[in-house]
Amino acid sequence: MEKKTAVCGRFAPSPSGRMHLGNLWSCLLAWLAARSQGGRMVLRLEDLDPDRCTQAWCDQVMRDLEWLGLDWDNEPVYQSRRTDIYRSAFTQLEERGLVYPCYCTRAERLAASAPHRSDGVVIYDGRCRRLSSQEREELSRTRRPAWRVEVPEETVSFVDRIQGPFSQNLARDCGDFILRRSDGVYAYQLAVVVDDAAMGVTQVVRGSDLLDSTPRQLWLQEELGFPHPEYGHVPLLLAPDGRRLAKRDRDQELGKLQSRYTAPELVGRLAHLAGLIPEPVPITPAELLPQFSWEKLPKEDRTAPR
Template sequence: MNVKTRFAPSPTGFLHVGGARTALYSWLYAKHTGGEFVLRIEDTDIERSTQEAIDAIIEGMQWLGLDWDEGPYYQTKRFDRYNEVVDQLLAENKAYKCYAPKELLDEIREEQMAAGTKPRYDAKHPRVVAANAEATDSSPFCIRFRNPKEGTVVFDDKIRGRIEIANSELDDLIIRRTDGSPTYNFCVVIDDWDMGITQVVRGEDHINNTPRQINIYKAIGAAVPEFAHCSMILGDDGAKLSKRHGAVSVMQYRDEGYLPQALLNYLVRLGWSHGDQEIFSLEEMISLFSLESVSKSASAFNTDKLLWLNNHYIKTSEPEYVAKYLQWHLDAKGISTENGPAIADVIVLVGERCNTLIELAEQCRYFYQDFEEFEAGAAKKHLRPVAKEALELALVKVKAQDAWTVENLHAVIADTCSELDLGMGKVGMPLRVAVTGQGQSPSVDAVMALVGQARVVSRIEQALAFIAQREAQ
């Protein structure tokens, strides 16, 4: 059997963390088995679905690198197909017209709840029977699926094991509304049938829909796919993950400076594990993933762990990969890398200190942009009159360099220390503040090598002017 999975979000909001994890698990299963992955946009909720949400879902999938083999399909473009099957079910007496108005059904539900019984549609209720009997050809109606009354629905969930529901617990659900639009539970079945879906991976909130859908699969003669229902994701506080926990939209994580590989690695571990391993390449995820290894228990989102992973990937990934996603943040901060060192070289030098790409972009700034002011605390401590002689001697030596290398610049600092009989900190720290504008940076000789000779000379002169001004006050 050729495996075919799908991710089928409703475009009523952005791609959130739970949806992204579902998409990842579905994508990984398809890749692991050599199968295909389908993207389907379930936009039958016309009032709440938006083009903005559709664009955000697709952008989120592309940013994560979860490429699809087919799609995106849109349910709103398949209404003719759904109506064709509805008509077929009507002809086979597997569906029927219901004329009972919504107001009547709401009243009956209230009566049922008041009586302590389960609120549900009852085709044999006297008032429903009367409403259907009194209907005329012009009366509005919906179409309901004739659900079996006997027996049970049984399915072997790949995550949760055997699940069994009595048909007596299920009512005759609407498959086409009064306005002629088909409903979610019906559309997904027809889509899965037409698209050859073999495995359905989705959230546990869909478990109640599954027996209803299985009965429709059987009624139309379609093969029933295997199901795997993932548990919910909780916030740090144990409550269901929501907007109040911070970033829940996938693209918000991009905006906050996360690499897609870090988020993927984090999401795959929110419910799935392989021994004690924490770091997984994409190739390892594909090779090792199985639905049977996904936990039934809810997972807690831990932002600190995600930050740790992000720092790991910034430090250890190929700098060209980091640069690809860093560019968005550089552009957002107005930092052009045209007049300066290769961005990959800067990433290698400063990336280890950064937890996010926002931090990394800011640390890149002084390699490409001059600054008008020094960091106040660092300047107050290190750009003092006592540092003037060391900076002046270092400036002479810097200007004299024919070969601008880390080794030669290290020698400049060491020789300045030796000639003035000063400790490394008395020379290196004023130089660091002069060249970077701040009190912290990687090794100052390596920074100077990338900043470039002309800029280093100019910045040391700027620092000396600052000291002179300070002396004058």
Template sequence: MSKPSYRGRFAPSPTGPLHFGSLVAAVASYADARHQHGEWLVRIEDVDQTRTRSGAEDRILQAIEAFGMSIDGTLVRQSERTALYDQALDTLRSNSLAYPCDCSRKTIAAIAHVGREGPIYPGTCRLRPPTNAIDVAWRVALDESTVQFTDRIIGDLQQHLASDVGDFVVRRIDRFTAYQLAVVVDDFEQGITDVVRGADLLWSTPRQIWLQRQLGYPTPNYAHVPLVYAANGQKLSKSDAAHPVDEDNPLPTLLAAWQHLGQTRPTARLRNGNDFWTWAIENWRLTSVPVDRKHIDD
């Protein structure tokens, strides 16, 4: 049996229950996958075990089920995939694309320029390797190329990683694999063709594409949906108790997520979540999703 031409995924972190902002991303990725008759996988992004909260994974999976989204394939947990991440790092190291770094955050902050997502690492350990290669992080050795890609919602984007980000970390000093490398390996291993996620990860995309190219992986299609912001202008977090989702009455929350995604409001009377998805999958239009200007212009 051949694989579907579309394979999407939702990848929550088990740091708390599903909130409305996360649900919006889930609804968008699920609707896009089902509209294109594709598969929809769920991956638990628990690579950073220091942030995992007991019971959070179960609560997230219960919420996904309560809101009528069915999962294809086997549930994947990053905490069970360490060997795959080690292999990818070994490939980067063997190709002289990663090097050890023992610089502290305090040291970097004192000497680095501040970029879009924090201090831009100036390459200190690339020029002067640390003498102790045990208690170190691992960074990639970027080239001078510009990464260009087309977001299905936003359009054409580009970033010069060396000047805008600097050599970024792929293995932390506490030996946890960094998000950028883990997600690239996971998407490849799961055969993900399309990534629909929140706009807060928009500028992670050039780093992930760069890693894909170095590791010989294909690049999925990307689409970044607008975030949900609290009254203070900050992105909703799982600690924001003001925006829970009501699993006992899913339809109003699904309709609110649908509206946030710029979709046409149903004209037919919907009685429950099943009615919603029957209608929504047919009527999903990615071209109607608004652009989150905040994460382009910041």
């Protein structure tokens, strides 16, 4: 009989400000999905951006998760301390000729991109991939390049636990994407793939705004010889006026919510929005575990409670 792989889920917040209700919604559902199966939860603080992420915000994230009643196993992982691991993966791809330097400024990247897709994303057309050695040498005298990975004309498909089947042609719908910024910081797409594999993550539950990132991450996993986690992309919580919640707007941030709700009251409201309980009554995450079911979760975005 084939041995069933133990479930390992993860929190992966970006400590660039106080978490808002949408962040808590994703964290709660990720925790329930893993713990309801007797699985582990790991906490990874995605603090790669030194200009926006601080230790103070990392500490605040942990206090907020604990206040809500969401625990994790082992010590938290800080991406800012894992540069050598990302460098090793980058080097593997570089040695296979899959990466190239990109000297474009932001304005040039937009000008060299394919027309906007319906969701507003622009696709880089590979301008710097076609530079000659001489052109690269000349540009390197005045600019520090970012580094992109060259994607193939290949369609990547998977079945999301919540959103269902999803496909993306890497060349047409994604384009060559950045693996390392011009300041030397490794990009999200590479770091998340390396860390999920290193941490033994088997189940990724996150917001549906990241659904579009999954095919390129699946492709990177394949190229680096990593296993593929299972994915579940939860709908977003929107502000009452229909906007996406954002830290910079301080919409529904936890500091304000704590003055209005106890933790069980807030969990109850989120659980009701997720279809896990019939009324928004106070409840703890642990008490919610028997109620969790993938089939109950909505596919469409929800409006956050006032």
